[in-house]
Amino acid sequence: MRETGRDDDTRWPRLLGVRHHGPGSARAVRAALDAARPRVVLIEGPPEADALIPLAGDADMRPPVALLAHAVDEPGRAAFWPFAEFSPEWVALRWALAHGVPARFVDLPATHTLAWEKDGGEGEEGGVPGGELRADPLGTLAGAAGYDDAERWWEDVVEHRGAGKGDPFAPFDALEEAMGALRETESTETESTETDGTEGGGVGGGGAEGDARDLVREAYMRLQVRAAQREFGDDGVAVVCGAWHVPALRRKAAVADDRALLKGLAKVKVDLTWVPWTYRRLARDGGYGAGIDSPGWYAHLFGVPDRPVERWLTKVAGLLRGEDRIVSPAHVIEAVRLAETLAALRGRPLAGLGETTDAVRAVMCEGSDVPLALVRDRLVVGDALGEVPAGAPAVPLQRDLDRERRRLRLKPEAAERELELDLRKETDAGRSRLLHRLRLLGVEWGEPVVSRGSTGTFRETWRLRWEPELSVRVAEAGVWGTTVLAAATARVETDAVAAPDLADVTALAERCLLAGLPDALPTVMRILADRAALDTDVGRLAEALPALVRSLRYGDVRGTGTTALAEVAVGLAERVFVGLPPACTALNEDAARDMRRHVDGVHGAVGLLEETPAGGGLQARWWDVLRGLAGRERAAGVVRGRVVRLLLDGGEVERDEVARLMGLALSPGTAPGEAASWIEGFVGGSGGGLLLVHDEQLLGLVDGWLTGVPAEAFTDVLPLLRRTFSAYEPGVRRTLGELVRRDGRKSAVAAGAGIRGFAAALDAGRADAVLPVVRLLLGTRQEEKEEKEDRETGHGLVGVGGA
Template sequence: MTGVDRPSGDSAGEGPLLLGVRHHGPGSARAVRAVLEAARPRAVLIEGPPEADALIPLAADEEMRPPVALLAHAVDEPGCSAFWPLAEFSPEWVALRWALDHGVPARFIDLPATHTLAWDKEERPPTAGEPGDAEPEPGDAASSPEDEASRSVHGSGDALRVDPLAVLAEAAGYDDPERWWEDVVEHRGAGSGDPLTPFTVLEEAMAALREEYGTGGHRRDTVREAYMRLQMRSSLREFGPGVAVVCGAWHVPALRRRTAVSADRALLKGLPKVRTDMTWVPWTHRRLSRAGGYGAGIESPGWYAHLFAAPDRPVERWLTKVAGLLREEDRIVSSAHVIEAVRLADTLAALRGRPLPGLSETTDAVRAVMCEGSDVPLALVRDHLVVGDVLGEVPASTPAVPLQRDLARLQKRLRLKPEPTERELELDLRKETDSGRSRLLHRLCLLGVGWGEPTVSRGSTGTFRETWRLSWEPELAVRIAEAGVWGTTVLGAATAKTEGDALAARALADVTALAERCLLAELPDALPVVMRVLADRAALDADVGHLAQALPALVRSLRYGDVRGTDTRALAEVAAGLAKRVFVGLPPACTALDAEAAEEMRRHVDAVHGAVVLLAEGAREADGEIRARWRSVLRALSGRDTVAGVVRGRAVRLLLDEGELGQDEAARIMGLALSPGTAPADAAAWIEGFVGGGAGGMLLVHDERLLGLVDAWLTGVPADAFTGVLPLLRRTFSAYEPGVRRTLGDLVRRGPKAQGSAVAVGVGVSGFGPDLDAGRADAVVPVVRLLLGLDSPGNGDPGEPGGSDLDGSGSRREGGELVGVAR
């Protein structure tokens, strides 16, 4: 290792071996491995945070599987963090593993994370609260370690930031830096010629760029490079001249330059500091492909991993992988397709003047030969192979915050392994394991760790069912570190954070939503605090809108308490008191409203109605009182002329659905509301409230009198007022199902006479009648019971052996009739 200059202060000819690389470049990784095998250095220095030196031995652990990343976070503020991702094809990872395999000391020599995080903290915008919000500097964690190679020249503040590879590619006549890099580096055969040649050539190119652009707009490079030079001097004194340095090629000219030790130390004076912890965390290929945030900006990590791992014939092996993937998706792909795709890729490379086919040529060949010109299966190839779904692993002995260790223990016990791909998880809360999974996911949501997101189930809608959409992202490690300030276990941290959120909540609806989430997560110690805050806020809040918003979430919580076995008596008392306050304040609040406020109040009425029904079911002893008071409120709303038309119409509709109004009475009230003396806009609003929503159309289909009243009113609207009511009517009828709109159109086209002549068979539509046909309805019950499994062995009648009033689907049988199916 002669002929390499040392930094200032050392004699020439005994300097370190500088290996300038492209971070996450498989060609650079192969070249680094070849040079290290040939030179056999006494020590290996790697661009990275020196606080991670103690973690280097873990890279040789059998449980360590790249891609992984070094995570540094401020002890007092875990959200202030940074990542240094490393993949199997990263030159830094190759150098690290070579040193460990050969018993050679390895050290990181970049600027310590204690300064980097403090620097980031000072420069972070006031609104930045998400990890990775601040734009990364070259060499910082957010860019892979220090990779700017995949980004073009762009602005950062007032300075122009230079992408070295983009400039070199442009000088060579390429419009794509990735294509240029493949041609000059990736397609260069391993073991061909002197292994130092690519590093020598790349250093010369970077020296010319540094002479032209200086630091290229990278403000921290001067300080970082000064620190690296000091570390190199220290290593040379300790190990002698046999030292190899693996760093970004952009830094090599600066590290080669002779400078005074005092000048380098002067640049490091006064740097901010913050107390820092460091660990290994799993990473993903998908995260490596993202240019923003913590991503490394590698467009095709799966392709790069293939190039690094393929010993020979990379194109043939790649296209064989593609064929296998497409066959798994039931596409017809034969060996002949693979052979033809290889030939086409070779031909395209020759036509384009490339030494070997690259990703663009293989992609074009796959599209033409295997996908028949379609981009749909090609998107699958890109997602699963070009990018990939690889998730790294770290050893169990890796340092971690106590909360992370508790989470790992729960994941293992519940058999809920983190996966990088998005998947749906169906849970049956009657099973112990699924119930535990639900609790864990809800508690993590309360902690801000968004591993899972609740979604609508495509199957049963019973309260014992839950559906989650799971996707593990590396940034969740930061969220877990942040949540560690609340406790050392998931249960303890979720309890403490829920109590803090309840005390800090401003809106009453926020507290009721927190109470619901508290029950879902089963936090018995936090629930009393939340309920005390809820009672205090409800007593002080006089806004009926706020109370109406808060009630539904509170009542929903009672349902989940039944399924999960949680004591919800205190919750029921607060909910009942809140409902009574809504009953008192709702009628005055519905007067003198404009159109927008009236629509919002209509939504509140719907929400309160649904909540009252659930509340009455959950408190059977107060069923009559609660529902009777609510019906009296609806009657008051339906009969006051000062109440907005949309609210009056909805009140009448709800009374009709509850059976409190007969069809004749409902028709009479509608006739009054649509009389010629009513302003067309008010009448249209009343109609919207009465028949708005998905079920309103079926009401008109079933009752020819109501449809006739609407039809007569609509045809009598004056021409000058019609344009004013048209938007309301369009909004009302557009919510109906297409089949319902078609049926209504047929009924209106036939006219009143045709409808009237069909009284014996309903409204002229087969299957509809003016009243309920109890005989036909009873005929359906045996089929419904068979579908629900109520007549299967072991599901006898109540009182019989094996019988049950409440079956597994949530259906209740009373008096031999099915009164609730999959509630």
């Protein structure tokens, strides 16, 4: 039974001021509630979530979790109230549920909070004039105590204080007195004092709040405390809230004044639910204003029964051993001793995170910060991701997503991981479709990355990480449909209608096939055909074609029909063939470079399209287009050079003809800048350097032109040439330099000598020298027999090739 008649009953209601997500505060709250035995527990949080409190006691509820409130008409406008197992508010919730005591949230309702966010700003916030952002209370108190680190001060005075020792209310009384003095001091300072806008280490209300908002929130909380006292008695109410608010709640204020502050506040309709949270988002560097620096460390402090330093360093050793580092029990013992010694030297009651980190660096990491970074990422911060019961309220789209991911065995995880998919397998194909559909809806659970193994179309690699904010994105996407498939279909159809240009519609067609949206594809294809028929810009048509043709490859693996897509792609290619030659004339430098890129894209697309039933004969027509462009003098030099290179690589033009075309392009009558552009188009990019290395004639033409460029024009063409040749591999550049420096190059070319580095006739001795290596590689008696016969007949390697 609850004790009554104590000499401290004047302190009712019991105001338990805490630091949000502080394990020391959590332990103190539990001890204080055990001692006070209140009839009701009031907790800082949105009162609309009172109906969700019973779920906190569900066996499937595993923190970290958060209350999510979002505007019904604008789901993207949302707010979170996170809880970890070491959060004082969570401990208060679980205590109330375990003891059959009512628990209620008493902060400003979310209906006003979200409206405030919507209408607020630096001037007017929710109809209440905005105020200055307050400074860091914990930092101020730490500084007054002679500490330069607020976290270290908090550890020394709170976290290292044993639970259940002495008066359970003493820490709250001391913190209330300190906050009261601090608020009194702040009230005397000028409003023009600039602050850093931080939450104050989590002692306040859940974000960097201005004074005006605090006044409104505290007025509402005072009204709720009074209502609870009338219902449960003056000595039956306990309040768990940020320590910053306690002096204001203790202050006597007129009810009329409090109601006046709340009058006329804007409202929005809101929905609330529980969602999983992560330690990374609980950390301050994760963007959470009331966050802490080391949630994993705090979870450890709260969860271990004793010997926290020894247990922590053992955990660190296990992590490092898992990463193949040599860490023995002796390392752990030595690290414990070092941490305790450092704490003694620094005058601390116990070793804290700073001491254990220094010990780990010195003993287990051999002074290196590289493995230490892993310890911070995996343990100090942590990868924990909470879970909520299936019965928690959720939008229909979220429920369908949960069903789909369970069916596909795709579990959300806070840690980033890569997922390899083989689309020939039904489950992997389903995972791919789900992830692509979510991306269409703006739910970026997965990001496609380049596969390290096979590059076939049946292989996909995803980088996955579930962030709490994705719950908001799912709520936003709920306006498109109640299932992932229906929502993605509706979103794609709407985006196709609103797409600004042809390339965007083409990209949507590709994503339709990736996501497996057969109902959306006809709409997208109709819009694509209409846009293609009306678009006269060859550049946009050429840009759209490659993505469209890539989509054709997905039909075989994903089982989607691509006949209509192929027909549109063929029609698009025909229009590019007709419009490309005139589009390559009268271009400035940037436009010419873009057109060269378009030519490359169309070239690759035509090669793929030729393999489809609808694309027969396209390749031959494309070669004709390129031949016409190669001799079109008014076409941009970089385009003509690239076209000649494509013809050469495709075997559609002889090397002598290439030399003739290059000679024309590099003739004295051609402006040096235009000639340099031609060279950039011809030998720029992949393989250009090797072409010059192995073709003496082409190298001679380039070198002869370059040495003949007038001095006054050389400065102008140098940037183009540097951009072209600097892209080559270092070995290719070195070989080209050696070939150019070699004496007698011009005379050898003029005399029609063979390829440099090769003799005019076969050197039989050098040829025979490779035979033992060939025999070793082949490893058969037959080769050995043939070698013997060759030696006897004197044939050697004649006919195989030069050495």
